[in-house]
Amino acid sequence: RSPEMRPPVRSVPEQSIPIAERSLQPYLGRKEARSNNKLLPFSWSTMNDKRKTYHAGLTLIELLVAMSISGVIFVAVSSFMVSLFVSNTRTKQLGAIAQTKDTIAKDLSTTIRWAKEVNVSPGEDELTAVMEDGTTYTYTVDSDGMFTKNGTPIHDPSYTISSFTVRNYSQNALASVEVNLAIRRRNFTALGDTLKLVVSQRQTEVTISQ
Secondary structure (H helix, E strand, O other), X not given: OOHHHOOOOOOOOHHHXXXXXXXXXXXXXXXXXXXXXXXXXXXXXXXXXXXXXXXXXXXXXXXXXXHHHHHHHHHHHHHHHHHHHHHHHHHHHHHHHHHHHXXXXXXXXXXXXXXXXXXXXXXXXXXXXXXXXXXXEEEEEOOOOOEEEOOEEOOOOOEEEEEEEEEEOOOOOOOEEEEEEEEEEOOEEEEEEEEEEEEEOOOOOOOOOO
């Protein structure tokens, strides 16, 4: 038909559209929707523009939980590292104490065994040994806690001798000496050890009867 012969388009009032049809208009997909009594193409962008945009992020509770877990892990790792460091330090210090004990024990053992004469003071805090060549060695603890031989310390100054006792249990001419020492770390007295040494004097003179 020519444009003059087409029937006029009748406007349909919005109120005459059924309620169910009007509620489904936003979800008709690519179908056409009625708006302002006219037929307009439906676009998804129309719906998306009306939707609110939410940005992803952490809530306060999630942040607190993450911080708590991180704190627990940090404390556990720190405790392990500190324990490892303390254990390593303690092992080294015990090794140094063992070396100090060994140094004192070797010096006393050699001197007492080969001494011509061994004497213990009445207070049992000093030992004197006279060698075959007439040399005299005196062992005691000075006021600074150092174990000395003729006044000269014979061990590491990082360690002190907290107690020193010496006894002669022999009833004959050859001495049988028991030495007891308590060794402590100078700046950490809780770390220490003890030394108990028993040495017998050897007979260096042999008498041949005829």
